Amino acid sequence: MAEPSVLDLIRLEDKQDTSSHRVAVRVLGRYAPGDLFGHDCLDAEIVMTAPGVRAVFELTLLPEDLEQWEAALEALEAGRGAHWMTSGRTPDLRVRRTEGGGFLVSVHDGPGSGVTVTVPLSNPTAGLVYRQRDLLDEVRRAYPREVAETRSGRQWIRSGA
Secondary structure, three states, rough: OOOOOOEEEEEEEEOOOOOOOOEEEEEEEEEOOOOOOOOOOHHHHHHHEEEEEEEEEEEEEHHHHHHHHHHHHHHHHHHOOOEEOOOOOOOEEEEEOOOOOOOOEEOOOOOOHHHHHHHHOOOOOOHHHHHHHHHHHHHHHHOOOOOEEEOOOOEEEEEOO
């Protein structure tokens, strides 16, 4: 099976024609295709854009990172902010709600450059949280966890787990 093209796991942006503010987490492919220990990890990048600004942060996603993003979406859906990728091994992403119904999206690259970039979304697209769930589902369908190792060291294939 051919690997899919680049997929957005996260796409946070203002409505079209209101600004060019955007934050995306793009899944680039498997970290180590064919390698039992890296097969379920994904190469990804966080891309943040605003007028005159473009920041790119590289990261590797573990299967539990996708589960944590799902929990972060639950917090956003409940009207709270969210903090994702907090292990300290990669840049982390924080989404805070503003009084006017928008969001402040910040990425802090603690383990790398130490830089923090914040992009305001003052006029976010409708259904923003629901759309993120759809994107998460697309990534999970494209990159199912397929390879596992039993205690005896034998490999077996899981379908869509």
